[in-house]
Amino acid sequence: MxxxxxxxxxxxxxxxxxxxxxxxxxxxxxxxxxxxxxxxxxxxxxxxxxxxxxxxxxxxxxxxxxxxxxxxxxxxxxxxxxxxxxxxxxxxxxxxxxxxxxxxxxxxxxxxxxxxxxxxxxxxxxxxxxxxxxxxxxxxxxxxxxxxxxxxxxxxxxxxxxxxxxxxxxKVLTKEECERFNALEVEKQGLVGRVDWDRINAIWAEQEAIGSPCFTFLHSLEDGNASRVVxxxxxxxxxxxxxxxxxxxxxxxxxxxx
The missing domain is CATH 1.20.1070 (Rhopdopsin 7-helix transmembrane proteins)
Structure with a gap:
C-alpha cells in the first residue's frame, strides 16, 4: 500500500x-x-x-x-x-x-x-x-x-x-493484474520454442509495468508468526x-x- x-x-x-x-x-x-x-x-x-x-x-x-x-x-x-x-x-x-x-x-x-x-x-x-x-x-x-x-x-x-x-x-498485484500477469507468462512460455524475441521482449516489458511497488519486507514465507511483514x-x-x-x-x- x-x-x-x-x-x-x-x-x-x-x-x-x-x-x-x-x-x-x-x-x-x-x-x-x-x-x-x-x-x-x-x-x-x-x-x-x-x-x-x-x-x-x-x-x-x-x-x-x-x-x-x-x-x-x-x-x-x-x-x-x-x-x-x-x-x-x-x-x-x-x-x-x-x-x-x-x-x-x-x-x-x-x-x-x-x-x-x-x-x-x-x-x-x-x-x-x-x-x-x-x-x-x-x-x-x-x-x-x-x-x-x-x-x-x-x-x-x-x-x-x-x-x-x-x-x-x-510488486503488489490486484486480482485483475495477477490474472493478466499469469496469462502473459503462459504466452511467454509458449513462445520459447519459436524464438519470437520481439514478442517475448514485449511480454517482459508489459509484465514489468504491471502492479504497484511493495514497501514491505519479511524473511521466510513458511515460518509462520516468526516472519511478519514489516x-x-x-x-x-x-x-x-x-x-x-x-x-x-x-x-x-x-x-x-x-
Whole structure:
C-alpha cells in the first residue's frame, strides 16, 4: 500500500534527521574511544561501532535514494536487489553496534573474568547488563526495547545470517493484474520454442509495468508468526532512532560500571 502524502513528508524529514544524527553519533564514538587506554576497548568503539554507524548511514541513504517513499511504479529487479543489499547491511550492523558497545564496555572495565565467557558479552544478556550503568541497563530492560530486540532485531538478524535472507517482494498485484500477469507468462512460455524475441521482449516489458511497488519486507514465507511483514521505510527510521538514542545514553556513562 502506498504511503500518503503526509507520510511521505514525515519519512523524508525523518530520514534527514536520522542521517544527520547518525553522523554525529559516529563522531561521538570516535571521541569517546580516546577516553580509554585499553586498546581492545578502543578498537571496538572506534573500528567496530563507529564503522558500523557509517555503513548504516550510507545504507539508509541508498535505500531512500533507490526506493523513495513516493515511488509509484515497481522497481526494476536490479534496483530492488540493490535495496535489499543495503537492507541486509543495515540490519546486520544495527545488531553489531550493540555487540561492539558491549565488548567496548566489558574490556574497558576488565569484566570478562567476572562475566565468565565471551558468549555472555552482550547488551541483551543479564551477565553483561547487570554491570552497566543503571540508566543504560534500565533502557535495555524496558518493555519497548525488549520487544524490539526479541520480536524484530534478533529474529530478522538470525534469519539473515543463518536461514532465509530479508526479502522485499517485487510488486503488489490486484486480482485483475495477477490474472493478466499469469496469462502473459503462459504466452511467454509458449513462445520459447519459436524464438519470437520481439514478442517475448514485449511480454517482459508489459509484465514489468504491471502492479504497484511493495514497501514491505519479511524473511521466510513458511515460518509462520516468526516472519511478519514489516514496512521498510518506517522500520529503518525506527531502528536508526533506537540506535541513536541508545548510543547517546551509553556513551554518556560508559566510563561507569556497577
Amino acid at each position: 502506498p504511503y500518503t502524502d503526509e507520510q511521505q513528508n514525515d519519512l523524508r524529514d525523518g530520514y534527514v534527521s536520522a542521517h544527520s544524527d547518525m553522523r554525529d553519533l559516529t563522531l561521538e564514538c570516535l571521541r569517546e574511544a580516546d577516553t580509554t587506554d585499553v586498546a581492545a576497548s578502543k578498537e571496538h568503539l572506534c573500528h567496530g561501532a563507529a564503522r558500523r554507524l557509517g555503513v548504516m548511514g550510507r545504507a539508509m541513504q541508498r535505500m531512500f535514494e533507490l526506493f523513495p517513499a513516493d515511488t509509484d511504479r515497481p522497481l526494476p529487479m536490479e534496483s530492488l536487489h540493490d535495496v535489499q543489499i543495503n537492507l541486509h547491511a543495515f540490519v546486520m550492523n544495527v545488531y553489531g553496534v550493540f555487540e561492539n558497545s558491549a565488548w567496548a564496555f566489558v574490556l574497558r572495565h576488565n569484566l570478562l573474568p567476572t562475566i565468565g565467557s565471551p558468549l555472555n558479552v552482550s547488551m541483551f544478556r543479564e551477565a553483561t547488563r547487570k554491570h552497566l550503568p543503571l540508566t543504560v541497563a534500565d533502557r535495555l530492560s524496558s518493555d519497548a526495547m525488549t520487544q524490539w530486540h526479541t520480536d524484530y532485531l534478533k529474529n530478522y538478524r538470525d534469519a539473515l545470517a543463518h536461514r532465509i535472507p530479508l526479502y522485499i517482494p517485487p 514496512l521498510l521505510h518506517p522500520q529503518v527510521l525506527s531502528d536508526s532512532k533506537t540506535v541513536i538514542e541508545f548510543g547517546r545514553l551509553f556513551l554518556a556513562s560508559w566510563h561507569e560500571y556497577c
